[in-house]
Amino acid sequence: MKLFTYYQYEKVRKGERELKIGIDKIGFYTPQYYVDMNKLAVARNVEPEKFTIGIGQDEMAVAPITQDPVTLAANAALQILDDEAREKIDFVMFGTESGIDHSKSAGVYVHQLLGLKPNARTIELKQACYGATAAIQLAKGHIALNPESKVLVLASDIARYGINTPGEVTQGAGAVALIISADPRIMVLDDASAYLTKDIMDFWRPTYSDVAFVDGKYSNEQYLEFFGHVWDEYKEKTGLTIADFEAICYHLPYTKMGLKALRTILDEGSVDVQERLKENYQISTLYSRKVGNIYTASLYLSLLSLLEQKELEAGSRIGLFSYGSGAVGEFFSGILQPNYRDFLKIDHHTNLFNNRTELSVSKYEEIFEESLPTDGSSVDLDTTNDPAPICLTGIKEHMRQYTNKNK
Numbered sequence: 001m002k003l004f005t006y007y008q009y010e011k012v013r014k015g016e017r018e019l020k021i022g023i024d025k026i027g028f029y030t031p032q033y034y035v036d037m038n039k040l041a042v043a044r045n046v047e048p049e050k051f052t053i054g055i056g057q058d059e060m061a062v063a064p065i066t067q068d069p070v071t072l073a074a075n076a077a078l079q080i081l082d083d084e085a086r087e088k089i090d091f092v093m094f095g096t097e098s099g100i101d102h103s104k105s106a107g108v109y110v111h112q113l114l115g116l117k118p119n120a121r122t123i124e125l126k127q128a129c130y131g132a133t134a135a136i137q138l139a140k141g142h143i144a145l146n147p148e149s150k151v152l153v154l155a156s157d158i159a160r161y162g163i164n165t166p167g168e169v170t171q172g173a174g175a176v177a178l179i180i181s182a183d184p185r186i187m188v189l190d191d192a193s194a195y196l197t198k199d200i201m202d203f204w205r206p207t208y209s210d211v212a213f214v215d216g217k218y219s220n221e222q223y224l225e226f227f228g229h230v231w232d233e234y235k236e237k238t239g240l241t242i243a244d245f246e247a248i249c250y251h252l253p254y255t256k257m258g259l260k261a262l263r264t265i266l267d268e269g270s271v272d273v274q275e276r277l278k279e280n281y282q283i284s285t286l287y288s289r290k291v292g293n294i295y296t297a298s299l300y301l302s303l304l305s306l307l308e309q310k311e312l313e314a315g316s317r318i319g320l321f322s323y324g325s326g327a328v329g330e331f332f333s334g335i336l337q338p339n340y341r342d343f344l345k346i347d348h349h350t351n352l353f354n355n356r357t358e359l360s361v362s363k364y365e366e367i368f369e370e371s372l373p374t375d376g377s378s379v380d381l382d383t384t385n386d387p388a389p390i391c392l393t394g395i396k397e398h399m400r401q402y403t404n405k406n407k
């Protein structure tokens with residue numbers, strides 16, 4: 001086996017074989033609770049259509065205190081790990097903006113909880129919702145140098161703006177886990193990419209605050225401006241046009257946001273292209289409509305929704321727009337692989353959604369206000385009502401305690 005890998009690697013090195021790198025597997029997890037946006041609208045004295053049409057959200061996932069960014073990520077990754085992946089993953093990258101420690105990477109906890117091999121690098125990356133995209137690009141570089149390796153990219157967040165704030169309707173909780181490898185079975189990622197960084201204050205969360213600060217209207221404008229910039233640059237770099245895309249997936253802080261961006265470029269395409277992109281956009285938003293904003297994972301939840309809810313032809317090109325406030329934006333694309341749907345966990349995700357429990361608005365508010373001690377005291381949490389295999393069980397001597405019920 002090793003010899004075969006070496007032989008393949010030699011061919012790549014000599015340029016005799018093109019190395020294809022991309023997404024080999026996708027896992028997703030969202031906690032068991034959600035709030036109905038119609039009911040939240042009534043409680044906030046707002047017309048429900050503002051939330052369901054104007055913002056484009058139907059439900060919002062709510063994390064119980066026994067789920068944090070570490071457990072959400074670990075639960076998302078659990079379903080895509082087989083013996084081969086465990087053996088080959090030698091790099092774990094955790095993109096999050098809900099970090100639990102200023103020093104230790106959230107990825108190290110996940111590495112342990114999943115029982116990955118010790119011979120691995122593990123780090124955490126931060127740039128608002130862009131963190132996981134940065135991880136994917138770094139993973140490509142790692143695989144290019146080590147074609148036999150696999151990289152586990154984790155994107156996990158709990159979006160919190162606060163009760164009765166304009167951002168409340170755009171909260172959410174969940175994680176996506178991706179295995180990036182050579183000869184990927186779901187999507188080959190192209191080398192070309194267009195990116196942009198600008199120091200702006202559209203959304204940020206100082207280290208002393210557990211809710212985000214946001215200039216809502218400005219953040220919407222900047223999202224669109226970044227999209228326009230990287231879209232134009234990507235076309236210039238690649239010579240591709242809008243007609244080359246079967247679909248474009250967007251970072252979805254709320255589902256109307258991506259639609260606003262898509263609309264800015266639709267007139268570049270024929271009526272057929274416009275219809276195709278609009279239809280596939282709606283399909284890419286189905287999961288986000290039920291989950292809300294999950295920051296680093298939102299773009300990849302949009303991709304997952306598209307791939308799981310529609311059978312697309314192998315060879316189709318999917319565009320991906322990543323935006324992380326503050327701000328960094330990137331546009332890149334990938335090509336769907338033959339039989340890619342065989343490698344998705346569609347039934348698992350259908351069950352995940354079907355088994356969720358609706359919370360009343362008052363119960364959601366109660367859970368939202370629950371918090372872990374910040375004064376150094378210890379706490380034991382009851383995980384009996386949490387169906388997730390991996391849970392937070394408490395804090396002891398400043399150390400978070402986790403359990404994997406499957407072990």
Ligand code: HMG
Binds near residue numbers: 047053129254257
């Ligand atoms: P708002 O001021 O409450 O809402 O805040 P609005 O008054 O702008 O209304 C929203 C939409 O609903 C409007 O449509 C209204 O017309 C419509 P639009 O003009 O935008 O197309 N509307 C209705 N539609 C149907 N029936 C009705 C009705 N009433 C009104 N009856 C805002 C909205 C998004 C600003 C707020 O929720 C917020 O601040 N959210 C957080 C920030 C955010 O999500 N920004 C997005 C871009 S930044 C980003 O994506 C990065 C981020 O993910 C963070 C990161 O990178 O880490 C946030």
